[in-house]
Each structure stands twice: as structure tokens, then as C-alpha cells.
Amino acid sequence: MSGQEAPNLQERFAAVNGEHQALWKALWDDGTYTPWDRGSSSPSLVDLLQDHPELLQTPTPSSQLTALVPGCGRGYDVLLFASHGLNAFGLELSPSAVVEARKNAEKNPAPAGTHTFVTGDFFTKDWQGKEDGIPAGFDIVYDYTFLCALDPSQGLRPKWAARMAELVKPGGKLICLEFPLYKGFDLPGPPWPLRSEIYQELLENVGFVREMHITPKRYLEAGQGSDMVSVWRRT
Template sequence: MAAPTQTKDPKKMQAHLAQPQYKGDNYVEGWASLWDKGDNLPWDRGFPNPALEDTLVKQRPTIGAPLATDAQGQSYRRKALVPGCGRGVDVLLLASFGYDAYGLEYSAAAVEACQKEEKDNANWYRVRDQTVGAGSVTWLRGDFFDDAWLQKAGVGLNGFDIIYDYTFFCALDPSLRPKWALRQTQLLAPSPSGNLICLEFPRHKDPQAAGPPYASPSEAYIAHLSHPGEDVPYDAKGAVKYNPLQPSSPGGLERVAYWQPERTHEAGQGENGVIHDRVSIWRRRN
């Protein structure tokens, strides 16, 4: 596979996104302008994170198979969503495992990059199980927090069986995290079918350091997904104030699996290859 074009100076990208016109809900315009200029994300590694591939193989008893049977006994493919999918490598991986996969980006240039990735590297995303076959691939342009792209896709609320979040949570200004968590509950299918897979990165970044990517320790995922839509306190140093004894909100998600992956991108590793990334799986509470 061809290596992605990367922004050589992350600080330049961070300064661009820090401009006032890209704050709050206008964050999508900032990312779109980078795509329109031909810049990709510095942490685009050009291929799916191997931690996702391992999850799809080893965690099937938790997340379920790509094919399922409805109440009438009809077989169907389960739906997987990757918000902020970049060049779509994770979407194509999910489709190769048999899921009907949807990739969402706000920029038209980003969607074109996804289409090019699908065309140029189709042989790389081989079908993993011939008895299951490949799922469909759908590229969508829209804002994650808006319903217009859902309507275009013909998918209703709570319609996705798998949602994969990697370099999306950490790309959002922390002020948008309550809204992000609430949106996950709106898109995720009921338990146990619906599973949100979070590849938590960067967990060990200084919370006071500039982003994106913003520091995203496991405590931040727990605090926000357990209390979607609610304000979560952070201390003066930018660390989330997480109380493990605090009960979850009635509409919160629960973490059903959590582990250190055996493999991940180099960006998620420290000295001597020590893996800092974690994978967590979340479901709607019954």
C-alpha cells in the first residue's frame, strides 16, 4: 500500500485548528479545510491498526459475528460505522470481515480519498472468510452530530451494531466530549448486539499539551460514556476527575471488555515498544 501524505509539522496543524472560527461545533470546518489543502492527519499510518484486526478475530464471542438472523429467521449483515474514518482503511477492513461498513467524513476531499483507497488497494482488503463473504462499503459525507447523513444512508437511530472509535475522540476538543458520548448512545444498537469499540489513544500524553490529539486516558472514556451528555469535571491540569464509585447515569454505556492489545501502531507505543494503547468495548445498559 502507498504511504499516506502526512503533515510534517503537527504543531502547524494544531495552530490551524486552534483558530477561533473552528471552535465548538465548527470543528468540522477546520478539519475540512485541512483536507481541502491536501493535508492528512499526522497519525494516519496508511493501514488499519492491527489492534482492530485482532479484536475482530479474538473478540468475536463478545462483539458477535458479521452475519446474524432476525426474528423471522432471515440472515442479514450487521452494520459497522467508523466516524472520522480518514482515508477509510478501517472501514475497508471491517467490510473484509463481512460487516456492511459505513465510513463518515465531513470533507468532500476526505470522501474522495476513501474512494481512492478502496479502488487502489482493493486486493489488500481480502475477504477473511469465504463462507461469510465481504460486506458492502458506503462512504458518507456529514457531521457526526447531525442526522442528515443517517437519512442518506437509510439507517435509523440505534442502527449500528459496531461503532469503531480511534483518533476521533482524541481529535475533538474536550468541550465536545459530553456531546460525543451522548451521540454514541443514539447510534448504537441495543445490547447485546450494539458494541462500541474504542481504541484508546493517546493515553499517556500530558493533558496540558496542545491537541489534537488531546490526551485521552481510560478514565476519560469511562467518565463520559458512563454519563453521556453530562458535564464531566476536569482539574486545573486537564485531568478528568473520575470517581470509580460514582454510579453511572441511567442512559450510560457500560464497559464489558478492556485490555492491552498485543499489537498497535507505533504511535501508541512508548520506549522499547511498550504498548500504551488500550481497547475497550461498550454497550448500552439494559
């Protein structure tokens, strides 16, 4: 930090002695500094769902798939899944983020499916019994800017993988927009640096099989052209 400049995200996280959940909540409560928010879904996810309709195929014409977006922020991806007819759920640690997500949903046209935003900690199960209709397992879980928001020095990455294995139904899919793959390991987070090999080791250890690993046609600038999309089947 230099002169009178406000601290950036990495400086704020470095300053709180590992109390990261409290800082996420404080940032959302304040609401004026959410630099991770790009105001829409990543075009990489938009293209994936459009180009691979088989991912959204239901077992019978009348059934509906469920999707979960952990750390959903303002919920753009939840609304995208709902627009494809899914029953989509957004999970946020911060009650203020859930308020923002619900406001954002009101501004958007009514989707074909449903959207539900719930406050809770990804690592606990209590939010799943909190409101009617939140399932124990999901057909699709989507991770973008969530794994990279968890400090690896706190041992959260294997816990993330184990929890994903609980949340994705057997036969269901975990979609990861792998980010930030360009970032040096010497640089502070969030976002903390990742590599495709890290996703692979974490997820294969808990029973996921990688079915797709592609370079997206379109991507957000934040990934500096290095983002990859991976789709994992829960065995």
C-alpha cells in the same frame, strides 16, 4: 513554530480560534498534510476482530451486522469491517476525505461485506437520511482518533457520548481504541489527551457497560505503548 518550518497540526488548530471543522475540511481539501493517516488499520483492531469472533457474531447465519466509523479519514477501518462481512459505513465531515476513501476502497480487493462512505457531521442526524440504506442505529461503532480529535474545551466530549448512545443500537457495541493515554494534559491537541477513566465516565453516564478492557498485543507507535482497547455494550 520556529524559523521557516511549516506549522504542525497543533499550531494550525491553535491558530483558527476554535473553527476546527473548517480546518479539518481545509486540510482534506489541500490533501498534502494528513499526518494522522497511518496508511492502514491499527493492528490492535485487526487483532481484536480476529481474536474475538464473538464480537462479529450475527443473530442468524444469513443476517449481516452494520458498523459505523465516524471520522473515518481514508476509510481503512471501514474496509476492515467490510472484509469481515459487515455492512460498513464511514462518516466524514469532509467531502474531499470521502473522495479519498472511495479511491482507497477501489485499490482494495472486493470485501465480503459492503462499504459506504458518506459526508456528514457526526453531531447531526441529517446524513442518516441522505442516502438509501444508512441505518438509524448500528451494531458496532468504532472510535479511534475521533474522540481525541474533538477539542474538550468546546464541550464536545459529553456530546460525543450522547451521540454514541443514539448511534449504537441497544445491545450493540462501541469499540474504542483508547488514545492518546500517554499525553500530558498540558499539551495541545489534536490529538487531545485522554485516559481510560474519561471514557468510562463519559460512556457509563449514557448507558454503556464496559465488557472488555485489554492491552493490545500489537499497537501503533503513535500510542507510545499506552493504548488500551475497550468494548462497551449499549444497554
